[in-house]
Amino acid sequence: MWRYRELLPVRHPHRAVSLGETVTPLVSLPGVERDLGLRRLLVKDDGLLPTGSFKARGAAVGMSRFLELGGQELVLPTNGNAGAAWAAYGARAGVKVHVLIPRDAPLVTRQEAIAAGADVRVIDGLIGDAGKESARLAAENGWFDAATFKEPYRLEGKKTMGLEIAEQLGWRLPEVVVYPTGGGVGLLGMWKAWQELLQLGLLKSERLPRLVAAQSAGCAPVVAAFQAGAATTEPWPDARTVAFGINVPSPLAGGLMLRDLRESGGCAVSIPEDAIQAERTAAFRREGVHLCPEGACALAAVRALAGSGWLGDAGDVLVLNTGSGLKYPL
Numbered sequence: 096m097w098r099y100r101e102l103l104p105v106r107h108p109h110r111a112v113s114l115g116e117t118v119t120p121l122v123s124l125p126g127v128e129r130d131l132g133l134r135r136l137l138v139k140d141d142g143l144l145p146t147g148s149f150k151a152r153g154a155a156v157g158m159s160r161f162l163e164l165g166g167q168e169l170v171l172p173t174n175g176n177a178g179a180a181w182a183a184y185g186a187r188a189g190v191k192v193h194v195l196i197p198r199d200a201p202l203v204t205r206q207e208a209i210a211a212g213a214d215v216r217v218i219d220g221l222i223g224d225a226g227k228e229s230a231r232l233a234a235e236n237g238w239f240d241a242a243t244f245k246e247p248y249r250l251e252g253k254k255t256m257g258l259e260i261a262e263q264l265g266w267r268l269p270e271v272v273v274y275p276t277g278g279g280v281g282l283l284g285m286w287k288a289w290q291e292l293l294q295l296g297l298l299k300s301e302r303l304p305r306l307v308a309a310q311s312a313g314c315a316p317v318v319a320a321f322q323a324g325a326a327t328t329e330p331w332p333d334a335r336t337v338a339f340g341i342n343v344p345s346p347l348a349g350g351l352m353l354r355d356l357r358e359s360g361g362c363a364v365s366i367p368e369d370a371i372q373a374e375r376t377a378a379f380r381r382e383g384v385h386l387c388p389e390g391a392c393a394l395a396a397v398r399a400l401a402g403s404g405w406l407g408d409a410g411d412v413l414v415l416n417t418g419s420g421l422k423y424p425l
């Protein structure tokens with residue numbers, strides 16, 4: 096991802112904190128494509144990044160800037176993968192990382208952060224509760240609070256997802272991009288990336304993708320607000336989903352996500368829990384593609400939108416698989 100260093104805020108890319116963030120592949124899904132009558136369906140598999148999730152993009156840029164700015168110790172709330180990624184990049188950078196993780200987050204991500212040497216504290220509650228504790232500990236101890244959207248550089252790292260998609264498709268963007276949406280860093284990051292490419296005149300067509308936010312029916316604040324025509328999200332009660340990375344009942348950037356979704360001509364779709372599981376199993380058996388639950392939720396959204404006719408005769412449809420299926424044993 097450092098090939099895009101001119102578009103990243105890191106001042107000294109040669110000293111960036113890096114664990115080998117590869118350009119992740121676009122994998123075809125010919126069987127699902129045929130079933131749904133789509134012209135082309137691609138999965139961008141970010142499960143191949145260090146620490147097995149796309150949180151590595153944000154952690155690589157975030158940790159690099161943290162070091163450049165003289166930081167030494169930070170704390171962040173996480174649904175699992177961000178904690179694992181920041182723990183690993185913290186180990187690499189020699190930065191002390193404190194992680195606050197809900198008890199129900201995938202155990203493998205908690206163990207990963209512990210094994211990488213982070214100070215991991217388990218929270219009885221959801222990501223919002225972890226966020227409050229993070230802010231409290233930051234104020235009390237003078238640690239930096241690296242929570243989603245309290246820190247500006249994770250977004251810049253996730254921007255590289257949008258830059259890669261453009262380059263991989265010959266500087267012509269897909270017609271529809273479906274993203275499993277929690278805090279929305281990837282969604283806003285991709286949109287920012289495409290705006291920048293437009294400004295730079297690097298795109299062959301000025302048509303930007305319709306962005307789709309996929310959420311679980313067990314936690315769908317963005318979908319509810321989108322459908323209600325609201326300007327911000329309302330806290331989602333009793334949030335619960337197997338796709339734990341998108342279990343964010345009260346995203347800080349709700350309003351920004353709604354703005355970008357509407358500006359792109361996109362939409363927001365919620366998927367029942369059993370459909371997420373079914374999609375995951377089916378994609379593995381049919382295509383050999385091992386999605387994480389969040390990625391399966393996004394793929395299920397494509398199925399729902401094909402069924403409703405919303406996709407029309409869209410050309411390229413691209414789904415983000417945000418983590419490795421191996422982190423979530425079937």
Ligand SMILES: *Cc1c(COP(=O)(O)O)cnc(C)c1O
Nearest residue numbers: 176277278279280340389417418
């Ligand atoms: C964090 C995460 C998401 C959601 O990312 P946001 O930037 O919070 O919207 C999706 N999938 C996985 C696997 C994640 O870890």
